[in-house]
Amino acid sequence: MKLFGNWSYPTAIRFGAGRIKELPDACKAAGITKPLLVTDRGLAALPITTAALDLLEAAGLGRAMFSDVDPNPNEGNLAEGLKVWHDGGYDGVIAFGGGSGLDLGKVLAFMSGQTRPVWDYEDVGDWWTRADPAGIAPIVAVPTTAGTGSEVGRAGVLTNSETHEKKIIFHPKMLPAQVICDPELTVGMPRAITAGTGLDAFAHCVEAFCSPHYHPMSQGIALEGMRLVKDYLPRAYADGTDIEARAHMMSAAAMGATAFQKGLGAIHALSHPIGAVHHTHHGTTNAVCMPAVLRFNRPAIEGVLGTAAAYLGIDGGYEGFCAYVDRLNAELGIPGNLHGLGVRDPDIDALTRSALADPSVGGNPVEMTYDNTRALLEACL
Ligand SMILES: [Fe+2]
Numbered sequence: 001m002k003l004f005g006n007w008s009y010p011t012a013i014r015f016g017a018g019r020i021k022e023l024p025d026a027c028k029a030a031g032i033t034k035p036l037l038v039t040d041r042g043l044a045a046l047p048i049t050t051a052a053l054d055l056l057e058a059a060g061l062g063r064a065m066f067s068d069v070d071p072n073p074n075e076g077n078l079a080e081g082l083k084v085w086h087d088g089g090y091d092g093v094i095a096f097g098g099g100s101g102l103d104l105g106k107v108l109a110f111m112s113g114q115t116r117p118v119w120d121y122e123d124v125g126d127w128w129t130r131a132d133p134a135g136i137a138p139i140v141a142v143p144t145t146a147g148t149g150s151e152v153g154r155a156g157v158l159t160n161s162e163t164h165e166k167k168i169i170f171h172p173k174m175l176p177a178q179v180i181c182d183p184e185l186t187v188g189m190p191r192a193i194t195a196g197t198g199l200d201a202f203a204h205c206v207e208a209f210c211s212p213h214y215h216p217m218s219q220g221i222a223l224e225g226m227r228l229v230k231d232y233l234p235r236a237y238a239d240g241t242d243i244e245a246r247a248h249m250m251s252a253a254a255m256g257a258t259a260f261q262k263g264l265g266a267i268h269a270l271s272h273p274i275g276a277v278h279h280t281h282h283g284t285t286n287a288v289c290m291p292a293v294l295r296f297n298r299p300a301i302e303g304v305l306g307t308a309a310a311y312l313g314i315d316g317g318y319e320g321f322c323a324y325v326d327r328l329n330a331e332l333g334i335p336g337n338l339h340g341l342g343v344r345d346p347d348i349d350a351l352t353r354s355a356l357a358d359p360s361v362g363g364n365p366v367e368m369t370y371d372n373t374r375a376l377l378e379a380c381l
Pocket of ligand 1: 148203204286
């Protein structure tokens, strides 16, 4: 089977090894003549980034880059990026990277023509209608990891550097107009990042699948996304140059983010504040929290995870699924608790309150209260 295709769901996706070569075409299709490539500091000097800039330059699109982006992008990174944007007179963003580069690039494109402070566009009620849609620059998204799926999402996560809260900035027009999913861009990922990002995709699929909201399209996507992770993440982890495994993981990432329109849950509600305060890797934090959350949600998900287990070829229904997750975490070198991830002296009360304020809470199949969320957090520690 050739892992190659042009998809228009949920947006225009050029999928296949080597398709980064189409970056100038993708810019043209998105109506961009002077792009600003936004990525993070770690990626800025890597050969894949230089090669992308070379492609742009050869096509007469310049080689402008903004890379002063933290692992958890904040409003300071955004302000600096917007200054570069306005000084340079760009007309579109290439959001390039893992979650940091993709999210900051998308939020920058969104904010390029807005007049209110970014926090006014948090994903609360209909706040997104405050934005001027004409002030949103077109976006080409190029993921270099396989996890966040932000390339097919309509939001970006921005950390408030004063309150250490991760806020979701949302607008339907933040969905990138063009996406290039080229699995060759992910072969250089270190093993720990392959594991962490891949398990973020898995968490998106699992939480979407278990969310009680009605969204049968997402349900199917989440289930097949889980299967791709189960079959191909161990292969990508064992051999980073396995392009077939990398390709299927890239699909799983886009599928997880497509599916979580149905909702996320306690894994992400816990992981967001832990990551914002303790600077832990997002996907790895999710993986550490998943076993305790599956136990926590048991009364509501026993049946649904039994269905997933049957599809995935896992014996033993709900219990078999939980045992599989424990084995997968162990195989991929995931610590058994948050202490093992480097979380020291956590303020459990503050983390509990932040978790309960996270928008992911609404998708959890068991109602989260102060007492049960605090106990869940302690179980993860
Ligand atoms: Fe996530």
